[in-house]
Amino acid sequence: MSDEMKITFLGTSSAPPMIERRQSSIAIRYRGHLLIVDVGEGTQIEMLKNKISLRKMTILLTHLHADHTLGLIGLLTTRNFFNIKTPVTIIGPTWTSQFLSLLFLAYRFKPEFEVTVLETTGDVVLNNKDFFIESFPVTHSIESIGYKIETHPKKERFNPDKAQALNIPQGKLWKQLQEGTPIEIKGKEITPDAVMDKIDSKNLKVVITGDTEFDENVIINSKHADLLIHDATYPPEEKERATKYKHSTVLDAALVAKKAKVKKLALTHISQLHSDLEHSLSEAKKIFSNSIIAYDGLTIKLKIKD
Ligand SMILES: [Zn+2]
Numbered sequence: 001m002s003d004e005m006k007i008t009f010l011g012t013s014s015a016p017p018m019i020e021r022r023q024s025s026i027a028i029r030y031r032g033h034l035l036i037v038d039v040g041e042g043t044q045i046e047m048l049k050n051k052i053s054l055r056k057m058t059i060l061l062t063h064l065h066a067d068h069t070l071g072l073i074g075l076l077t078t079r080n081f082f083n084i085k086t087p088v089t090i091i092g093p094t095w096t097s098q099f100l101s102l103l104f105l106a107y108r109f110k111p112e113f114e115v116t117v118l119e120t121t122g123d124v125v126l127n128n129k130d131f132f133i134e135s136f137p138v139t140h141s142i143e144s145i146g147y148k149i150e151t152h153p154k155k156e157r158f159n160p161d162k163a164q165a166l167n168i169p170q171g172k173l174w175k176q177l178q179e180g181t182p183i184e185i186k187g188k189e190i191t192p193d194a195v196m197d198k199i200d201s202k203n204l205k206v207v208i209t210g211d212t213e214f215d216e217n218v219i220i221n222s223k224h225a226d227l228l229i230h231d232a233t234y235p236p237e238e239k240e241r242a243t244k245y246k247h248s249t250v251l252d253a254a255l256v257a258k259k260a261k262v263k264k265l266a267l268t269h270i271s272q273l274h275s276d277l278e279h280s281l282s283e284a285k286k287i288f289s290n291s292i293i294a295y296d297g298l299t300i301k302l303k304i305k306d
């Protein structure tokens, strides 16, 4: 299974959508898992365009503003329509559970699949064999959280030389050992550790802020992240407006990236006030050079380096 993580931007506008940008949503695919971070209006269409299925998924909500949740009921309804039975986990801030109950009541919607809701105000919210997710509070006009998604570092790697030295024929038996299953050759058991090298692999770390103004807590949580996806609602000149509405300018985001020493910064939640995106980006790059402005359909691929 590939160790590549694919991060696809499904919506990159601020609250009012634009012709070329839909409301907030990001899909993360890693080792067969699908995470959808926020579900703005139009998310389903972008999922179709990017060939992302409605299979088993975990939905992460940064906050309950309409531009981050309008697509949710539609997406769940389509799952019912296509009779998809795989479960969905929905993670969000306090009140997510009540919010969903009201939404389901208003639309007379009964999911025909299992829905698990987890409310979080911080700390580890999900942990499986491939990665873990932590949430942390950010500063916005309503209760909002950011998410930190980190893969577990690999501890060992298959060494074909060792397998050959033990006269294990290449093919099915190699695969079994790679998957951690002991094998038997001529009555002798061989355990996976006999063909594995101990390694100290790096992990991947992606941080998504959702809507936030400049916040020291984001710096603490995104230290050395491979990718920071940060609110960049406003152009450099609109600091006053950013403070008033509790969003960030591109400069706020770049400063966070610089202070956290992240590897790459993707600016998103882009408002129409960016009259010249080239200018916004070049100003951000003066503070943090590896900055990009995300756009709908952009996929960033991250790979673990041993
Ligand atoms: Zn928003």
Ligand SMILES: [Zn+2]
Residues within 6 Å of the ligand: 063, 065, 140, 211
């Ligand atoms: Zn918001």
